[in-house]
Each structure stands twice: as C-alpha cells, then as structure tokens.
Amino acid sequence: MGGSLAKLTLAKPAGTDPTLRNLFVRPVLLRSGPRFAFVWRHATKDITKNHGAEEALRLLEPMVGSDFLDAHLFTATHGAQLETAPGKSSLRVKALGKPLDSTLGNDRRKNHAIGADAPWLRALGVTDVNGRPLAAMADKFRQIEKFAELLGHLIKEAAISPLPRASCSGIGPTFAGSSSGRTSSTFATGSPSSRASRAGCPFGRGRSRTPPSIPPMS
16 A cells, blocks of 8 residues: 555444444654554543554454454555455555645644633633643643543534534533533533634633633632
C-alpha cells in the first residue's frame, strides 16, 4: 500500500465486554520516542495506552478476526478494509482520493472539544486573559476537555440533533444532572451538544454573550 501507518480502527467487537465499541490506533511522538496510541472506546469512557512497535503488533495480531471482526487501516495514500466472519473474510484495498495527514499525533494541532479562549473558562478562573490555561488549573482544563469530548461521543451515538445554526431559540436537547462541584460541567455541556456555541450563542439558548459573574474556581 505504500507509506506509513496513519491510523487503524478495529470495529464490530466480538469479545466479552459489552461496553467496548472500538479500538483506535495511531502513531504518536512522545518524549520517550515514537509510540502507538491505543484508544479503547467504551460506552461511557475512553482508555488510552501507549505501546512500542513490537508490543503494539503483539497486541493487535490476535485481536483481528477474534476480538474485533472488522479492521480499517489507512496510510497516507491508501485505505484497507478487512471484514471477517465465521469461515470467511474479505479484504479491500483502495487508493485515497485525498492524501491523509500522517503526521505523528503529538505534532498535530489538536482539535479541542472546547477552545481555551471560551469566555466562561476565563470567568471560572481556568484561563487567563489571553485564553491560556493557568498553570494551577491545567488539570481542571484537561478534565473539562475530557468531559466535553466524552459527552460529544454520547450525543453523536444517541443521534441528538443540534440546534439550528441561525437560531439560539430553537428546540434542542435538554440536559439534567446533579453535581457537588462548581459550574464547569454545566458550561461544558453546552459546547459539544449544539451548534449554538459556534453560532454566537455560547450559552445554549440564552442571548447573553457575556458570561455571568462567577467566583473563580480554587
């Protein structure tokens, strides 16, 4: 197929864990050197582990056709799809119409579920006036990011329709919850759940563009 691995997706899990959905594998560049990031996607969480090349191959080889029935592999120029079933299997390889970005994962510009420049992050004391996470709140920012990313997957899986881009007052999904913490998860819920946050309506259906007065998080 030519080129180096860009990403690998294992689908149709056939193991004993009913919460497992997919396994995503991609090359990343860590301080310790090149690794392969394994992202185990479950119904309510993602588990990420990094492995060297030999260990990655040792783990993957017995999974294909056993723990996962389908495998989708991509290089920068080609894609391959393997489908397995009892007693038979099929493999299709095709050239990609558009070259795939094969840059090592940690060299890419990360597409955050919530931008660090969100006004409510500054109001909560998570970021500074320049939209950069404060050193003391770095863990909190990653926690908010992870929450928004997970929520986005759940919304997509539930096929919830977003609000219309041109309206902040349309009918959309309603979320209810209980938390003993501060309001970060409340604001984070609005970011991945609708297009309203990207259409000049950062707080769901509300019209205010200025976040309410909120005491900074400690």
